[in-house]
Amino acid sequence: MNRETTNRIRFVLEDLLPPVVRDSRLFRAAAKLVWGEHIVHLAEFRARAPFLSEAEYEALYRKHPRVHAGTDNSSACIRRIAGAIEGDSVCDVGCGTGALLKHIQASRPDLTRVTGVDFVVDDAGSLPGVEYIAARIEDLPFADGAFDTVVCTHVIEHVLDYRQAIAELRRIARRRLIIVVPREREYRYSFNPHFNFFPYTHSFLRAVHPVPAIHVCEDIGRDIFYCETVENEGARVGSLAAAAA
Incomplete structure (x- = not known):
């Protein structure tokens, strides 16, 4: 199932x-017909969020079924991300299978450094020229400004x-930071292990305060889709405007 399909389903369920x-x-009860007891486990997971151990967190994600084929990003988001890449080095934090990096490489074959990061990289595919x-994400093993563009979807x-x-994403981004999150509302029973919910764009802007x-x-x-240019790269206003076009 692709992102466009699940977004249409989410419109019905959430709105x-x-x-x-x-x-x-x-x-x-209806959700259990689709996902069994996992729907209950997800609700308990969110309720216990402040008290979860790292082992419990990782265990649920390993058991969580993959809904989307390859990437959680829609085709429209992928195009926007690829068009907003700045510089020669890119880091995808939360790279998953590496599907987004494959699209980025295809649109920017001139990149000299491509890195994928995830707390578990077992599912990442072996792409030529990509280090995993x-x-x-809360403690990234990179120097300040290590990558021209940092992507996190x-x-x-x-x-x-x-x-x-x-704060960590901003720390390692030298020129540009791109973040994508679902626009969604919180309910007790849902089909994903999310902790944070952003029903409006301004909801997310509060989360990234202060906004450059x-x-x-x-x-x-x-x-x-959120994209910021590091403030000391103010000369790139024009290229950011082009990415938004």
């Missing part, structure tokens, strides 16, 4: 069904300490 239905035992590093919603995660002067934040088919 058309009222909260009194989404949080009900009736919805839980296992690390947590469909990760921030999973991280309890998302402000620390964003040079940024783009917009809704792309129920996903929020």
Whole structure:
């Protein structure tokens, strides 16, 4: 299933069904017909978020079924990400299977350094010229400004300490930071292990406060695309505007 399909399903489940239905035992029973007891485990997972051990966190993600084929990003988001890449080096934090890096490489064959990071890299494919590093987003093993562009898609919603995660992404980005999160509302029973929910673009802008002067934040088919240029790279206002076109 691709992202475009799941976004259409999410529209029905999140925007058309009222909260009194989404949080009900009736919805839980219907959801269990699709995902069994895992839907209950996800609800318990979110409820216990502040108290989870690293082992519990990793165990649930290893058992969680993969919904999307290859990447969680829509084709529209992939095009925007590829068009917003600055410089010669890119790091995809939360790279998953490496599918997004494959698209980035195809659009930017001139890149000299391409790195994928995830807390588990077992699922990452072996792409030529890509180094994979296992690390947590809250503590990235790179020097300040290590990469011209840092990309992080469909990760921030999973991280309890998302402000620390964003601070780390900004720390290692020399010229540009690109983040994509789903635009969604929180309910008791849902089909994903998310901790953080951003129903509007301005909801996400609060999460990345302080927001630099040079940024783009917009809704792309129920996903929020956010792109900021490091403030000492102010001369690149024109290229950021082009990326938003």
